[in-house]
Amino acid sequence: MPSPSHAVAQAKQALGARLREIRLVAGLTGRDLGDLTGWHSSKVSRIEHGRQTPSDNDISTWCRHCGADDQAGELVASLRTIDEMYVEWRRMQRTGLQRLQQAAVPLYERTTCFRVYEPSLIPGLFQTAEYALALMRAVVAFREIPDDSAQAVEARLQRQKVLESSDRRCVVILEEAALRNRIGDVEVMAGQLGRLLTVALRPNISLGIIPIRDRAMWPTNGFWIFDKERVLVETLSAELTVLQPREVALYAKAFTELADLASYGAAARTLIASAIAALDT
Template sequence: MSSPSRAVDQAKHALRARLREMRLAAHLTGRDLANLAGWHSSKVSRIEHGRQTPSEHDITIWCRHCGAEDQAGDLVASLRTIDEMYVEWRRMQRTGLQRLQKAAIPLYERTSRFRIYEPSLIPGLFQTADYALSLMRAVVTFREIPDDTAEAVKVRMQRQQVLTSGGRRCAVILEEAALRTRIGDTEVMAGQLGHLLAVATRSNISLGIIPIRDRAMWPTNGFWIFDEERVLVETLSAELTVTQPHEIALYAKAFAQFAELAVYGPAARTLIASAIAALDM
C-alpha cells in the first residue's frame, strides 16, 4: 500500500488532472481560462502543476467557465477529502490526548460495522485501562505534549461501550506480534491478554490472529474501516483519512486477504494463551 503522504500526493495529482482535462475539453488555453475568471495569467498553470492549491471557489469558477458546472460538487468534495486526509498528530495532540479521544466518539457511534487490522498493538476498543494508560504515557513522552493520560483513558474506556449497544459488529484481525509486543509490565500484559480472551467470546465480535509463521502479505500500517464511510490509518507523524470509495474498497480487499490468513476460535485462543505463558520467560 502507498504511504499516507504518497496517497495524499496521488489524490492531489488526480484532482489537478481532472481540472486540466476539463479545460482542454472546453478548448481553452490556460491564459483563456485565467482571463475569463479574472485571475492572474499564471494562476491556471500554477494550479495544474501543483504550485498552488485551488480553493473551493476556484474550482466552482473553473467548472463554470469550462461548461462543466455539474462536476463542481464532486470536485469540491474531492478537495475537502484531500484536506481531511492528512492531519499532523502534533496539531491534533497539542493539548493532550483527551480531546483526540473525544473527537472520535461521533464516528464510533454512527458506525455499525468495524473492521480493524492491527499488526503490533491491541486496538483501543479492546484495551484494558492499564494497557491504554501505559501506551498513552509512552505517546505523551515521545511527543512531548501535555500529560492528560488519566482523563484520556477514561474517555477511551467509555468509548468501548459502543460495542455493547446498537447491534454493532466488529471484526478484528491481529498479527501474532500484537500479542507479544510488551506494553507496560508483565502484569499489564497478562491482564490485557486475559481481557482479549474474554471479549472475543462476545457474539458480535470476530477475532482472528495471523500466526507469525503464516505471514504471506507485505507489512502495512494498521487501519480501521468504519462501515463504508471511511478508513483511518495511523502513522508515526499523522493520521490518514480515506473517504474515496475506490480507496476504501482497496482497504476492504486487504482486510479480506488478512482475514483468510488468520486463525479463529480455539486456534486463536491457543496463540493468546501461548503469549500469556511467554510472559513468565
Template sequence: MSSPSHAVDQAKQALCTRLREIRLAAHLTGRDLGDLAGWHSSKVSRIEHGRQTPSESDISTWCRHCGADDQAGDLIASLRTIDEMYVEWRRMQRTGLQRLQKAAVPLYERTSYFRVYEPSLIPGLFQTADYALALMRAVVAFREIPDDSTEAVEARMQRQKVLSSGGRRCAVILEEAALRTRIGDAEVMAGQLGHLLTVASRSNISLGIIPIRNRVMWPTNGFWIFDEERVLVETLSAELTVTQPHEIALYAKAFTQLAEIAVYGAAARTLIASAIAALDNM
C-alpha cells in the same frame, strides 16, 4: 506503504492534472478560462501546476465554464479528502491525549460496522485501562507532550461503550505479534490478554489472529475502516484519512485477504493462551 506526505502530494497532483484535462477537453486556453471565470490570467496556471490549491468554489466555476458540471462533485470530494487526509500527530496532540480521544467519538457513534487491522498492538476498543495507560504514558514520553494520560484513558474507556449499543459490529484482525508486544509489565499484559478472550466471545465481535507462520502479505500499517465512509491509517508521524471510494475499496480488499489467513475460534484462543503462558518467561 508510501508516507502520508507523499500520498497527499500525489492526491494534489492528481486533482491538478484532472482540472487541466477538463480544460483541454473544453478547448479552452488558460487565458480563455481565466477570462470566463473573472480570474487573473495566472490563476489557472498556478492551480494546474500545484502552486495554488483551488477552493470548492474555484472547482465549481472551473467545471461550469468547461461544460463539466457533472464532474464537480467528485473533484470537490477529492479536495476535501486532501484537506483531511494528513493531520500531524503533534498538532492533534499538542494539548495532550484526552482531546484526541474525545474528538473521535462522533465518528465511532455513527459507525455501524468497524473493520480493524492491527499488526502490533491491541486496538483501543479492546484495551484494558492498565494497558491503555501504559501505552499512553509511552506516547507522552516519546512525543514530549502534556501528560493527561489518566484523563485520556478514562475517555478511551467511555468510547468503548459504542460496541454495546446500536447493534454495532466489529471485525478485528490482529497479527500474533500484537499478543506478544509488551506494553506495561507482565501483569498488565496478562490482564489485557485475558480481557481479549472475554470480548472475543461477544456475538457482535469477530476476532481473527494471523499466526506468524501464516504471514504472507507485505508489511503494512494498521488501519481502521469505518463502514464505507473512511479509513484511518496511523503512522509514526501522522494520521492518514482516506475517503475516496476506490481507496476505501482497496483497504477493504486488503482486510479481506488478511482475514482469509487469520485463524478464529479455538485456534485464536490457543494463540492467546500461548501468549499468556509466555509471560512467565518475560
C-alpha cells in the same frame, strides 16, 4: 508505504491532472479558462500542477465553464479528502491526549461497522485500562506533551461503550505480533490478553489473528475502516484520513485479503493462550 506528506502531494497532483483533463476535453487553453473565470492564467497552471489547492468554489466554477458540472461533486469530495487526510500528531496532541480521544466520539457513535487491522497493538476498543495507561504514558514521554494519561484512558474506556450496542459490528484482524508486543509489565499484558479472549466471545465481534508463520502479505500500517465513509491510518508523525471512495475501497480490499490470512475461533484462542503462556518465559 509512502509517507503521509508524500501522499498529500500526490493527491493534489492527481486532482490537478483531472482538472487539466476536463479543461482539455472542453477545448480550452489555460488562458481561455482564466478569461472565463476572471482568474489569472497562472492560477490555472498552479492548480493543474498541484502547487495551489483549489477551493470548493474554484472546482465548481472550473467544471461549470468546462461543461462538466456532473463531475464537480466527486472532485469536491477529492478536495475534502486532501484537506483532512494529513493532520500532524503534534498539533492534535499539543494539549495532551484526552481531547484527541473525545474528538473521535461522534465518528464512533455514527459508525455501525468497524473494520480494524492492527499489526502490533491491541486496538483501543479492546484495551484494558492498565494497557491503555501504559501505552499512553509511553506516547506522552516520546512526544513530550502534557501528561493527561489518566483522563485520556477514562475517555478511551467511555468510547468502548459503543460496542455495547448489538446494532454495531466490529471486525478486528490482528497480527500475532500484537499479542506478543509487551506494553507494560507481565501482569498488564496478561490482563489484556485475557480481556481479548473475553471480548472475542461477543456476538457482534469477530476476531481474527494472522499467525506469524502464515504472513504472506506485504507489511502495512494499521488502519481502521469506519463503515464505507472513511479510513484512518496512524503513522509515527501523523494521522492520515482517507475519504475518497476509490481509496476507501482499496483499503477494504486489503482488509479482505488480510482477513483471509487470519485464524478464527478456537484457532485464534489458541494463539492468544500461547501468548499468555509465553509471558512466563
